[in-house]
Amino acid sequence: MTSALGSSSSRDSGALVTGEFAFSAANFREIADIAKAEAGIDLPQSKATLVYSRLAKRLRARGIATFTDYCATVRADADERGSMIAALTTNVTRFFREPHHFEHLRTKIVEPLAERARRGDRVRLWSAACSTGQEPYSMALTVLSAIPNAASLDVRILATDLNPHVVAHGKKGQYQKEEVRDVPADLRSKWFEPVPGDSRGAMLKISDEVRSLVSFRELNLMGTWPFNGPFDAIFCRNVVIYFDRDTQSMIWSRLARLLRDDGALYIGHSERMSGPASASLSSDGITSYRKKGGKPS
Structure with missing residues (x-):
């Protein structure tokens, strides 16, 4: 019944996208306005086909005509708003994606902090768009390669994402074997183990010691951040590309304020630093920045 109604409506001359469901310019504008207000996502009308294809699945799932x-x-329905935002966001991730960032993290941040950590000082890292967990676990493995007993010290990684489904996936810490192919062999053999009960042997589980370093939470970067830092390093990669320029500048400034002096901010390969935060951050390699002594204006 839903398909029949949708197919009939899609022949309306006012349809922005022709398909199973009618999708008008007014529908797109309303969805774009909600996405902007809820999550800062900037959706130009050129994205109409992408929006349609992702949300048509939600209409089918909910039986909406x-x-x-x-x-x-x-x-x-707040829950469906969350599901809509989750459907509109892309969760492309893998272990040790952009490996130069993890090399920088190890040599420029974690190794110099190792002695401080062993004295009992606090070390904090943040994966600000953690997706299904590969990024924060890559950070944890990098930390353990430099500080093998990090789990027994005051060293923690915060992992956040606005999508509750990917946060739940990250907490579970289980991945297909092919998903861990980019993890260096020595780290893979030391920190991954077969999933109990997996007769096919297709799944690997991250060890409890690695998982103990990472705390997963739901967080919308456009909302309130219920923590004050400071962080020694923040990964916020391939997120602000969804925001307009003003929102990008605001996010960069908020992140910079939470960095410890000389802390590192890592951004996506297609992203560019902009706005007031530029005054407080200096380039320190490919899409890697360090916090200067002052605060962003």
Whole structure:
């Protein structure tokens, strides 16, 4: 019944995208406005086909016949708003993605902090868009390669994402064997183990010691951040590309304020630092920045 209604409506001359469900310019604008208000996501109309293809799955899952009805549901239902934002965001990640960042983290941040950590001082890192956990676990493995007893020290990694489904995946810490192929062999053999009960042997689980270093939380970067730092390093990669320029500048400034002096900020390969934060950060390698002594204006 849903498909029949959708197919009939899609022939409406006002459809922005032709398909199973009618998708008008007004529908797109409403979805784009909600995405901007909820998560800072900037959706130009050139993304209409992508928005349609991702959200059509939500209409099928909910048994909703039209995008007009779906917009009404999203307005009234906070859970569906969250599901919509999750559907619109891309979760492309892998272990040790952009390996130069992890080399920088090890040699420029973690190794110099090792003695401080052994004295009992606090060391904090943040993966600000952790997706399914490969990034914060790569950070943890990098820490352990320099400080083997880090789990017994005051060393912790905060891992956050606005998508509750990927946060739950990260907490579980289980990955297909092919997903861990980029983990160096020595780290893979030391810190990964077969998943109990997996008769096919296709899954590997990160050891409890590594998992103990990482705390996963849901967090919308556009909302309140319920922590004060300071962080010794922050990874915020391939996130602000979804934001307009003003929002990008705001996020960079908020991140810079939470960095310890000389702390590192790592951003995505296609992202560029901008706005007031530029005054407090200096380039220190490919898409890697260090906090100067002052604060961003």
